[in-house]
Amino acid sequence: MTLLHYTAFSTDPAGGNPAGVVLDAAGMSDAEMLAVAAEVGYSETAFLMSGAADGAIPIRYFSPQAEVPFCGHATVATAVALAERVGPGELTFATPAGVVPVVVEQGPDGLRATLTSVEPYVEAAGDVSEALALLGWQSDQLDAALPPRVAYAGARHLVLAAATRERLAALEYDFDGLRAYMLEHDLTTLQLVWRESPTVFHVRDPFPVGGVVEDPATGAAAAAFGAYLRELGLAHPPATIQLRQGDDLGRPSRITVELRDDDNRVRVSGYAVPMEPA
Known part of the structure; x- marks a missing residue:
């Protein structure tokens, strides 16, 4: 497991909302993910799971005390972390709340992600x-x-x-x-x-x-x-x-x-x- 640290909704590491990002969480148990989120202490840590279906990457979100169904800032952070490794473009996450498409583009101040919510x-x-x-x-x-x-x-x-x-x-x-x-x-x-x-x-x-x-x-x-x-x-x-x-x-x-x-x-x-x- 490699734990990454990103901040979302800012171009300054001292701004935005910090999120933990684990791009290789396959095989981690709920207890292990919760323990990592608690140790990190950010409002959420995102975990990418294995078993993508129809191109949608399973993702889960844990706060220091509980799993949450969806987290926007951790989704933005995860999408940018992936884009830094494979390039900008379209992603689809299978969240506990539903399918969330994300587009990552190169903006004037770095990588910028746009997520599309589930039906509100x-x-x-x-x-x-x-x-x-x-x-x-x-x-x-x-x-x-x-x-x-x-x-x-x-x-x-x-x-x-x-x-x-x-x-x-x-x-x-x-x-x-x-x-x-x-x-x-x-x-x-x-x-x-x-x-x-x-x-x-x-x-x-x-x-x-x-x-x-x-x-x-x-x-x-x-x-x-x-x-x-x-x-x-x-x-x-x-x-x-x-x-x-x-x-x-x-x-x-x-x-x-x-x-x-x-x-x-x-x-x-x-x-x-x-x-x-x-």
């Missing part, structure tokens, strides 16, 4: 007062134009929109309480957002179910958020949305979300670069 959906969030209490947020601090919803594009995320950048920046929450709440409601992260403009959003993603306080970049949540914007009529395809994440953690990340008018799925793009192990 958006559903009512119900009463979110408990989630707000665990975050220390008040209901009058929400943006009424962006109502709470649960959005899915490979994993489920509760979308909550802050009315001000200051509310988004001041993030302190009950880790154990929010983890229990998210497990009860089958949530992978909370997608906390603030709208700078119709096409630019600042986002933060608590990830206590994975044993991580916060993700610096969350591709799966970005895809789900694209579906959210389309469902609520806040973005009309064709549309390109820019997400700014990680600034409050000192690891700036830049995520591009694309909505097309001929396909319900969501495209998520970003750079990835190798990094030295912590």
Whole structure:
């Protein structure tokens, strides 16, 4: 087993969201993969498995505490790691959430990957007062134009929109309480957002179910958020949305979300670069 270290959604090794990448995980057990992810300590580590079917490469994702069905930043990191070895082009990953095509291209600042999500959906969030209490947020601090919803594009995320950048920046929450709440409601992260403009959003993603306080970049949540914007009529395809994440953690990340008018799925793009192990 060779463990690679990449950061996704940045061209700077000091930015983006770090991911472990194992390109040769054939024969590893669940316990072994979880142990590697826990030792690495990143929000996710991706493992490429053997047994490709119809050209789709099996891939699995483990946080330090659990397996997750889909991880966007680790997918981008893995695709770029492969492209560095075999050249840019088209890849297809068979994730636990479904088939995810990825195109890797040479961009002006390095290799850039674009993943296409599984079929997304958006559903009512119900009463979110408990989630707000665990975050220390008040209901009058929400943006009424962006109502709470649960959005899915490979994993489920509760979308909550802050009315001000200051509310988004001041993030302190009950880790154990929010983890229990998210497990009860089958949530992978909370997608906390603030709208700078119709096409630019600042986002933060608590990830206590994975044993991580916060993700610096969350591709799966970005895809789900694209579906959210389309469902609520806040973005009309064709549309390109820019997400700014990680600034409050000192690891700036830049995520591009694309909505097309001929396909319900969501495209998520970003750079990835190798990094030295912590």
